[in-house]
Amino acid sequence: MRRVLGALALLVSAGLAPLAAVQAADAPPQTERRKVIIEDEGFALMHLMLLESDKVDVIGITTVSGDVWANRATALALRGLETIGREDVPVAEGATFPLLNSEEKTRRWEALYGKLVWKGAWMRQWVEPTEQSTPSYHGPFDPVNLPEGNPKLRKSDEIAANFLIRMVHKYPGQITLVACGPMTNLALAQKLDPQFASLVKELVYMGGSFNPHQVLDNRSAADFAREFENLPRREFNMAFDPEASSIVSHAPWPRLTVVPVDPSTATQRSPELLARMAKAAPPRVGAFIAALEPGFPLWDEIAAGYVLDPGIVTKADDLYVDYDTQFGPNYGATLSWREGYQPGLGERKAHVVLAIDPRRLEADMVEAMREGAQKGAGQR
């Protein structure tokens, strides 16, 4: 029920109407905004960029297990939307478990192939000291109690994959999916409905790893470099559910853009960036930003930045991309091929972002907050 109300509220607030009506009327510039669905397992700067920007309309958020379990991801999204006053955006909870991978299987994997730096929801302790805070461990069905307080807002009654399928049929060729977590929901949607991917406008996902190198010279950058130094082709989102990543890599997206680890090594969620964004943002958003932990590479923010301003990209390549689904030392690792080298087993060509302009991304991030503040002045 809330989802329907939420969708209705969105249509009103963004000045949207069915496509035919818009074309007949004197279309306001807002109608040109790209429709975006965010697929992720948290609520942070990437969400704020897309939610506050004037350039896109976020028509829904779907959650999935990855960094945290799906129920926690859902609570974080709902609480985030409440905090910034965007109760109009529906949140559909997605898959709790990957298709084949599991916490216990990862434990066996580590016994055979070595310890992982980051395991997301399955993380109990770091192998080495790190500047990053240690996440608290939960079971998949443990009750969620967010330190910042639980949301009052309720999630959609619809399962994420169903919501995604319904939305792409409602807005065929119009939705940009920004996926910054594991691929479980997208893989399920594609296997539930073989038309799914072809009805999307573009999938932009943060995931995969090609040839990343540490660029910044500080403790956080060195800590995060541990994740790729000895496993340069393994990236957490894609390796959490390797089979889903491979399914998504074989689906017929009209346009597929991959934002791997590579461009993120030149970026960082610095205290300075957080301060600039907090200052530019609407007050409630600013308070939320000011409370965020600094140090992380701007993984997801590059994906959002690419949607808002493709001009941030300074180096890209068009490559066939897939993920290793063998349960070996490279389970979940990125596979890629130049034209002519690919095996031709249905893997798709993707636009792979290899480097960006970090200063321009940061400016876009601040600008999105400023746009939010301007909207907020009228609406909140």
Place this chain on the structure above:
Amino acid sequence: MRRVLGALALLVSAGLAPLAAVQAADAPPQTERRKVIIEDEGFALMHLMLLESDKVDVIGITTVSGDVWANRATALALRGLETIGREDVPVAEGATFPLLNSEEKTRRWEALYGKLVWKGAWMRQWVEPTEQSTPSYHGPFDPVNLPEGNPKLRKSDEIAANFLIRMVHKYPGQITLVACGPMTNLALAQKLDPQFASLVKELVYMGGSFNPHQVLDNRSAADFAREFENLPRREFNMAFDPEASSIVSHAPWPRLTVVPVDPSTATQRSPELLARMAKAAPPRVGAFIAALEPGFPLWDEIAAGYVLDPGIVTKADDLYVDYDTQFGPNYGATLSWREGYQPGLGERKAHVVLAIDPRRLEADMVEAMREGAQKGAGQR
């Protein structure tokens, strides 16, 4: 028989005598030279560096299939030794076939996982145009007819693995193995004699790939970058016989140094370097150098350079190293772990050379030729 004569000639020409006798006598400085056995599948600058240098004594060459079949590798080594007047060095032919991998299996692998850039002895054509000359294709037992003429010098009657085992027992703890081809012979030697690795002074091998990046900006560098851009952990020597690479990675070498692709991307067998070396070398050696094809990264030469002058290294790391033996998309790819992350299944810590000073390496290469010319003035 020739092998015995060859070994005898070596002892005389290098002024060597059995260890006890040397210790009792007024030892000349030559007795401090490191004993080296070269394991490889060709004859080029790496061989010349070690054969001409004053700092080491090459007590034998063993051959193996890799870039070419073992019979061709043997002919190349014999012909090379003849050309430079070093008929005293014995050449023992090694394994023709990898332990499990094969030409046909590689064809099936490519059908599943994509085309390879370089396949060595199994190479029939390039996928894309390249500046490198196309090698002629041969079967494993085809008669060898070198374009430059076949050698008159005969190979040893002993199989490479047996020669290696005999030598390390004869000179326990004294031999540096410089291995620049696939690991088949070393793996066989280790499985024939579990003491083998522990009796070596140090194994230095060119192989593996960690996080290589194209450094030089020219056609050859771009061509060779194709080998690692989309398979950054796969390196030809190690992937030709992945099971042998893994066996060698589990053997108890007192010291193990890995020279992967990484440092080679800043180096190149340039026409200028060849000219400098040819000028400094003894005339017969100089003529041989002048005829070499330019453009290749100095893969093997870094391994030889490390033995002659470890000071070329500008960046190194101590990592546990192994190779992927699963017949998947990363068959033969390098696996590595920082301390604390390794699975603890017998994999060994290796000293991994990640970057070198290319100018210093080049100077060492020219210097080795100069030393050869000085020796030659007296002996040839």
